[in-house]
């Protein structure tokens with residue numbers, strides 16, 4: 001049996017995670033679940049958005065499935081997402097985004113964003129002075145090396161042909177320059193058989209919208225990966241279409257790339273596709289690849305048979321979408 005820690009969170013987090021857990025239960029009888037609070041519900045209980053006990057529980061499981069949290073405006077707020085990424089050493093953020101439904105004006109895409117998940121603009125070190133604020137942005141050889149190696153390895157194991165380094169080394173000459181030089185070195189020493197390409201982040205954002213077939217695997221720094229994965233999601237149909245896996249040497253946490261979407265929470269119209277595809281990524285990661293593939297097929301079949309979710313103007317809300325996926329899974 002594999003043990004999964006379920007962290008529904010805030011807003012639409014619990015709505016899409018409920019759907020994903022139903023699908024997981026239908027896809028495999030090898031799973032057991034434990035559940036914990038994260039975000040506002042946890043804060044009301046314990047005064048922290050992610051407790052030490054929950055982190056320990058996550059560590060005791062084979063993986064975790066997380067919904068989303070709403071960021072608090074309180075000055076002493078510590079993001080539970082950034083905390084679990086750091087505490088569990090989840091240095092990779094894997095974000096595959098693929099077109100499942102062909103939409104007017106949106107070219108098909110099938111891109112895997114490998115986002116550096118531990119440093120860059122996310123050091124959370126910001127210092128006030130009398131004129132303003134300085135933020136520490138950190139790029140290390142170690143973190144750049146391991147993320148580029150991950151991207152190369154991912155490309156090879158998943159039959160991908162090209163790895164594009166997305167950077168801003170024309171301005172951030174030293175830091176992004178370091179990331180880019182490590183990419184170049186590793187692609188020439190380890191990347192045989194793979195095409196290496198480079199793209200500045202601003203034009204990469206444009207090309208993801210106009211010509212996404214340019215891209216296969218993208219390896220990039222933390223904030224660029226955050227932004228580009230939402231751009232890619234938008235091209236595929238919206239934020240309901242981008243799953244995400246936070247991966248490290250020992251632990252993993254899977255989540256939809258989207259947030260808590262307070263504008264649609266409670267309406268039953270959140271698209272659970274990203275959460276369910278995140279659950280499928282989790283199945284693959286914990287050694288249930290056939291089950292993961294079956295879930296991906298069941299989701300894709302929903303769209304290929306002409307159905308549409310509410311976010312795309314269709315009539316299927318979270319529950320009805322999930323019923324179709326369960327039926328496609330043969331349940």
Ligand code: NAD
Nearest residue numbers: 068069070071239240257258259260261263264270271311
């Ligand atoms: P968001 O991703 O929550 O929503 C952006 C837009 O996309 C909204 O219009 C929303 O309705 C739509 N959307 C998102 N997911 C959808 C889905 N599954 N189906 C249909 N539509 C969907 O981003 P935001 O509005 O910028 O942020 C809201 C809150 O979420 C903020 O507090 C933010 O900090 C937080 N956030 C949390 C996470 C996380 O917990 N991992 C990620 C991103 C944002």
Ligand code: IPM
Nearest residue numbers: 071079081082226257258259
């Ligand atoms: C994401 C989110 C997070 C990020 C926030 C909630 C800390 O936007 O997972 O994409 O910026 O990484």
Ligand code: MN
Nearest residue numbers: 226227230257
């Ligand atoms: Mn984001």
